[in-house]
Amino acid sequence: MIKIYSKNISGTWFGVGLQDDKILGSAFDVSQNKVLSNLQKKLKSNAESQVYSQPSDFANQLFDFLSELFLGTSSPSSVDMEMRHLPIYTQRVLKAVACIPVGYVASYGAVAELVGGNPRAVGNVMANNPFVPIVPCHRVVKSDFSLGGYGGGLKIKLDYLLREKQGFQEAKNIEFEGKQLLVYPVERVLSACYLF
DNA sequence: TGCAAACCATAAC
DNA sequence: GTTATGGTTTGCA
Numbered sequence: 001m002i003k004i005y006s007k008n009i010s011g012t013w014f015g016v017g018l019q020d021d022k023i024l025g026s027a028f029d030v031s032q033n034k035v036l037s038n039l040q041k042k043l044k045s046n047a048e049s050q051v052y053s054q055p056s057d058f059a060n061q062l063f064d065f066l067s068e069l070f071l072g073t074s075s076p077s078s079v080d081m082e083m084r085h086l087p088i089y090t091q092r093v094l095k096a097v098a099c100i101p102v103g104y105v106a107s108y109g110a111v112a113e114l115v116g117g118n119p120r121a122v123g124n125v126m127a128n129n130p131f132v133p134i135v136p137c138h139r140v141v142k143s144d145f146s147l148g149g150y151g152g153g154l155k156i157k158l159d160y161l162l163r164e165k166q167g168f169q170e171a172k173n174i175e176f177e178g179k180q181l182l183v184y185p186v187e188r189v190l191s192a193c194y195l196f
Numbered sequence: 197t198g199c200a201a202a203c204c205a206t207a208a209c
Numbered sequence: 210g211t212t213a214t215g216g217t218t219t220g221c222a
Binding site for chain 3: 124
């Protein structure tokens with residue numbers, strides 16, 4: 001049985017789907033209904049789910065973590081995400097994107113080079129990301145540093161990146177499964193945005 | 197700039 | 210099996 005919880009933290013609704021204390025999916029939105037329907041859509045469709053009005057202790061811990069992620073004050077650390085039911089490729093993309101640090105962005109193409117496949121395939125995974133914002137899909141942008149797309153709308157994506165701005169200057173490499181991924185400071189995206 | 201074509205994993209039929 | 214669909218990229222006019 002999948003347990004679904006939701007909670008409002010300073011104006012934003014967060015939701016999680018849990019199974020045996022592992023996260024099956026998470027979401028956020030300004031509307032509670034949207035969070036819930038979003039979540040139901042993303043969870044394993046075969047299993048039954050139940051929506052609870054009061055968060056469990058464990059769910060509350062997660063919500064605190066989610067809101068820190070949302071504010072840009074925490075890194076996507078090691079929460080137990082249940083993704084074994086997802087296609088292998090999807091899992092690889094999600095794990096790779098989870099490695100992009102706060103304050104940096106990577107392009108769809110760069111991620112594709114890292115895990116195989118092509119940029120559109122990466123975009124597809126992002127579009128169906130079950131673990132927002134734990135897997136920071138907002139940190140994946142187009143190769144020309146324009147935003148690309150975002151499930152909740154581009155404004156949400158931009159706001160997110162603004163909050164995460166750290167003042168980094170240089171691009172750097174991060175490591176994933178022995179390979180390198182080149183990530184750029186968020187500022188690169190923002191300066192591209194201010195042009196219009 | 198703008199457009200067309202290639203790209204490739206998924207989900208839906 | 211086959212097809213349609215992208216949160217892309219690249220090249221070329």
